[in-house]
Amino acid sequence: MRFGIIGTGTVGRTLAAKLVALGHEVTLGSRTKDNTAAVSWADQSGPNGHAGTFADAADFGEVVINATAGTVSLPALRLAGAERLAGKVLIDVSNPLVFSPTGEVSLEPVNTDSVGEQIQREFPETRVVKALNTLSAPLMVDPGRVPGPHQLFVAGEDPEAKALVRGVLEQFGWPGDQIVDLGGISAARGTEMLMPFWLRLMGHFGHTDFNYSIRSAD
Template identity: 40%
Template sequence: MTTIAVLGNGRVGGNLAAALSRAGHEVMVADRAPGAAADAARTARIVINATPGAGSLERLAALRDELSGKILVDVSNATTDGPDGLPADLIHPGSSLAEQLQDALPETRVVKTLNTMLFPVMTAPATLTQAPTAFLSGDDQQAKQEVGDLLTDLGWHKEWITDLGGIQTARATEAAILFVPHLIRSAGFTPFAISIAR
């Protein structure tokens, strides 16, 4: 059992928190109440960033002390939205939210994952008609191993998890968000994930 703090109680955060609790972990969910995120981050071993990506960097940089020594699992994408509310462009072109978080939080081990799919797939990958891929990006190999173990608790088979390398590889998976609005306009909010076929 691992003590996990989920920052963000929307669809993504709520879904992850419920699934991790069912898997036997001790999970705390931090809402937007003042001090809630700091309290949750301080007591957890692993912190999941499920806050809206546009404000994640500022929000988490303020938790530098609380996140020191922790694993930060970043599942958010930092984008600007178009008139229809769907992602339109990247906030950190030539970089990524994950890289910006790692720079702002040097004592925290940032791992990027689960950001290349609609949120229901994060906790139910086997419901898709073909095997999806979950990517891992991060500079700390042990942290990536621990996050990979969490993914298996969420139903991800080991062979569905691909370690891309260092944190800079997150800019590739974050850029995949640019597929999303076109897919949604084409097929609606049908669950999907980017998959590597071999």
């Protein structure tokens, strides 16, 4: 399968490397074709790894992954182009974290909206699935870093899109019974709001190899 990844940070490069290792073809997209991180990654990734612009990645991918910071996701996806995203599954991994000069963390948007919902509204012909935004990049692609059962969450309006994303997550090593479908894209509000708490947990543990393990009586 062909994937286009919007964003060249740690999350984007980690997902890209895993997908290439699984035999998929990936274009890692940035604002410019000569982005050092993207070009370096592509040079080291063999024939299935490519670098390009946001538009190149969106055009290339059968599935597109938004791995930008949530506060800049909409401008980045506008550069990718609505016409290139139309009809495609877009996995939104972003979180709208805002850091104050004193280090305090807030979210924008929050409570009554989410980045996942904003993307779905602005790109109504794109099938947006919120996923992978509640844990660290290494754990996204290697769930065995944390022992025992622990969960991932998905949200979106299109059942077929969520089924496709579930299949990708299972390729990453996530057991199907640990992938929790929270329903429509409005559930992204809750998963995005977990991230300030996640940052507190990171400070407590001193590392990022942890995740949520939720148990039900039934």
